[in-house]
Amino acid sequence: MSDMTGSNKGAGARERGLKARWRRWLARAKDNAGRIRAIWRHRNERVAHDRPPLPPGHSPQDLLAVLLFTVGIAVIALDIPTYPWLRSLPGEYRQAFAVITDLGKGHWILWSTGLYCLLTLALDWERLSWRVRMTLSALWTYCAFIFASVALSGVIALVLKNALGRARPKLYEELGPMHFDFLSFKGAFTSFPSGHSTTIAALATTLAILVPSYRWLIVVSAFWIAFSRIMVGAHYPSDVIAGTLLGASVAVAVARFMAQRRMGFGFDPDGRIYPLMGRVSAKAGIKALWRAATGARPLGKETSE
DSSP states (O other), rough: OOOHHHHHHHHHHHHHHHHHHHHHHHHHHHHHHHHHHHHHHHHTGGGGGGOOOOOTTHHHHHHHHHHHHHHHHHHHIHHHHHHHHHHHHHHHHHHHHHHHHHOSSSSSHHHHHHHHHHTTTOOOOBBBHHHHHHHHHHHHHHHHHHHHHHHHHHHHHHHHHHOBBBOOGGHHHHHTTTTTOOOOOOGGGGSOOHHHHHHHHHHHHHHHHOOGGGHHHHHHHHHHHHHHHHHTTSSSHHHHHHHHHHHHHHHHHHHHHHHTTSSSSEEOOOOOOOEEEEEEHHHHHHHHHHHHHHTTOSBOOOTTT
16 A cells, blocks of 8 residues: 555656646746747837848739749640640659659648747757857747748648639549639649649748758759659649749748848848858857767856856
8 A cells, every 4th residue: 555655646746747847848938939029029120221122023013923924824835735745654753753742741841840949949048058059049040930931831822722723633634724613622623823832942942041052952952842743743834833933932021021130131232131140150050069969068058158
């Protein structure tokens, strides 16, 4: 009986300890969220004083003109011959592109970046060294940038897909490439725009802004992932073009929104967006995190600070 009583007391103590840690975690998260809101309100005051004019071709009406022109050309010149062309290809082509096409799904991007932002929000930042704190906060800002770009563009694409109700290529022989069933909310009528292409374009644009030296590698990789939606027969070329333009435009708009507030980004003298954490600072921060993770250097504040 005494053993059972002791085990029950031990289980109760562990449960109370878990609840106490959970309360401390929530309290820190709430406090850090409040600090972020305070910083955000302060940065909002700077928007009117740090808003360079939009570069040529970046205004909403210019982007809409590009969208209408490119999608219109694709509908006329590419959509109709694409389906018969795909049917003439060996099945191995579709199988090969099926391997990479799901990289355009947004769940793995949103889960990874969102969880990082949520979990690190509860850190006791005051106990971290300056270099570690700077690196983790920069990672938080850029993960939030990726999350917002992918999530916002994905929501817009989802609304358009269900509102327009374009029939997917699998219904080509039955309905043709220009059948629309507005507000149908059926999976077979959600072809325009391509959600995968929207997601991968948003991700690629954020990465190209963050790591400009790898811009062309990122763009080419994103092109093939978006193109895979055509190869697997899920979308017409015009769907992919529209999704790509949508994802890239939203990502640039989010980056500009943040640059106006000097939150992770800034504007160079020519009005281009650049990340505030440069290559040298990023390398130093990654090295500090690695040393802390391997125990070569304490994670907390150094005695010299």
